Amino acid sequence: MCRVTKTCLVVDDSKVIRKVARHILEGLAFTVREAADGREALDACLAEVPDVVLLDWNMPVMSGMDFLRALRDSDLPTRPKVVFCTTENGMAYIRAAIEAGADEYVMKPFDRETLESKLQLVGMH
Amino acid sequence: MIAPVPADTTSAGARNVIAALLERHTGQQIGAGRAWRIDSALKPLLRAHGLDTLDQLAAGLLRDGDAALKAEVVDALLNQESSFFRDFGVIEQIGIAASQMQAAHPSRRLRLWSAGCSTGQEPLSIAMLLDEMHRDAPAPDICATDVSASAIQRARSGRFSQFEVQRGLAIQRMIRWFEPAGDDWVARPELLARVQFRRHNLVVDPALPGRFDIILCRNVLFYFSPPVRRQVFATLAGALRPGGVIVLGASETVIGQTDLLEPSTAYRGFYQARADTPLRASAHG
Numbered sequence A: 001m002c003r004v005t006k007t008c009l010v011v012d013d014s015k016v017i018r019k020v021a022r023h024i025l026e027g028l029a030f031t032v033r034e035a036a037d038g039r040e041a042l043d044a045c046l047a048e049v050p051d052v053v054l055l056d057w058n059m060p061v062m063s064g065m066d067f068l069r070a071l072r073d074s075d076l077p078t079r080p081k082v083v084f085c086t087t088e089n090g091m092a093y094i095r096a097a098i099e100a101g102a103d104e105y106v107m108k109p110f111d112r113e114t115l116e117s118k119l120q121l122v123g124m125h
Numbered sequence B: 001m002i003a004p005v006p007a008d009t010t011s012a013g014a015r016n017v018i019a020a021l022l023e024r025h026t027g028q029q030i031g032a033g034r035a036w037r038i039d040s041a042l043k044p045l046l047r048a049h050g051l052d053t054l055d056q057l058a059a060g061l062l063r064d065g066d067a068a069l070k071a072e073v074v075d076a077l078l079n080q081e082s083s084f085f086r087d088f089g090v091i092e093q094i095g096i097a098a099s100q101m102q103a104a105h106p107s108r109r110l111r112l113w114s115a116g117c118s119t120g121q122e123p124l125s126i127a128m129l130l131d132e133m134h135r136d137a138p139a140p141d142i143c144a145t146d147v148s149a150s151a152i153q154r155a156r157s158g159r160f161s162q163f164e165v166q167r168g169l170a171i172q173r174m175i176r177w178f179e180p181a182g183d184d185w186v187a188r189p190e191l192l193a194r195v196q197f198r199r200h201n202l203v204v205d206p207a208l209p210g211r212f213d214i215i216l217c218r219n220v221l222f223y224f225s226p227p228v229r230r231q232v233f234a235t236l237a238g239a240l241r242p243g244g245v246i247v248l249g250a251s252e253t254v255i256g257q258t259d260l261l262e263p264s265t266a267y268r269g270f271y272q273a274r275a276d277t278p279l280r281a282s283a284h285g
Helices: A015-027 A038-047 A064-073 A091-099 A112-121 B012-026 B036-048 B054-064 B067-077 B088-104 B121-133 B149-157 B162-166 B171-177 B226-238
Strands: A007-011 A031-035 A052-055 A081-086 A104-107 B111-115 B141-146 B178-181 B184-187 B195-199 B212-217 B240-248 B261-263 B271-273
Touching: A007 A015, A007 A038, A015 A031, A015 A112, A031 A038, A038 A052, A038 A064, A052 A064, A064 A081, A064 A091, A081 A112, A091 A104, A091 B171, A104 A112, A104 B162, A112 B162, B012 B036, B012 B054, B012 B067, B036 B054, B036 B067, B054 B067, B067 B149, B088 B121, B088 B212, B088 B240, B111 B121, B121 B141, B121 B171, B121 B195, B141 B149, B149 B195, B162 B184, B171 B178, B212 B226, B226 B240, B226 B261
Parallel strands: A007 A031, A007 A052, A052 A081, A081 A104, B111 B141, B111 B212, B141 B195, B212 B240
Antiparallel strands: B178 B184, B240 B271, B261 B271
């Protein structure tokens, strides 16, 4: 039987975080792609729309918030779910992210259970 | 050179003393297959009391009958694993059942009992859900109990770590019902006010006063011996309002455990009192 795996684009300027997230996500049967900033992530989405984007906030070149606004303004064929994953844990940041079109929000540090739970909440697991 | 693995120096006798203490105080059993849990759960307590081994702890428990130490040991052994909206499908179904019960009795205040609520995530989840679903209905009366005094104390505080608050709780709900407090998040007073938390031992304490439309007792009963389980089922069955249901954990059933309950005819996966089960008289209805 052929099972179609979901794809997750991990966007974080930290190689370590990308590696940890990849490890968890592959354990949850996701196909993982990586981008180191918002610009790279936007290019990756234009090339192939992922099912879900795990998105850091503070990154060089293009921030997570600028990426999210550009993503939601784009006319991609599908609407990927976006889960912010950031150390910006204040209420104002969370509200701003939701306002800009984020579907869920993970406050770093995170663990496997947290990520799995958030992916379930956006219908991706 | 690889160091030899240290031998297990804890005697079976020490574990037996500790397991017997737990059973005496809570009715919960730790079978031989889960004896490892005694060692892992009590490690922090041993450190805190400057003890090296479980044998020393067991000797202390037998020697001086220190009630505070006994309570501390019992508390440490209780499984307080919980998360918000755990088994989301079940919580959703509880919301649907509550809606239908409320529609059948529009002016009545629904009563729910979360038995074995641990640190409070289950009743708080129900409170959030019912508020969102039934803005115009009378606020339900939600009672939540646990045998662990420390779990109830934590539940009453409504304070959860960042890890705890993120597990199962959608971000929209989190910012609506919780506020940051240092590194933690605390339930807003209007949420905490919807749940009455109290310490209660399902095995030795009488049932809560009144009767209930929905009783949740999830992942609690499998810790009990069959006779104790039967006794607790009788307590819960007698506390149901007519038409009320009991919700058990996914791997729990009443089949072969009690004659007082049967699968609900109205709500798949839930249980109802058999027609011939005597209902406890109640001033609360």
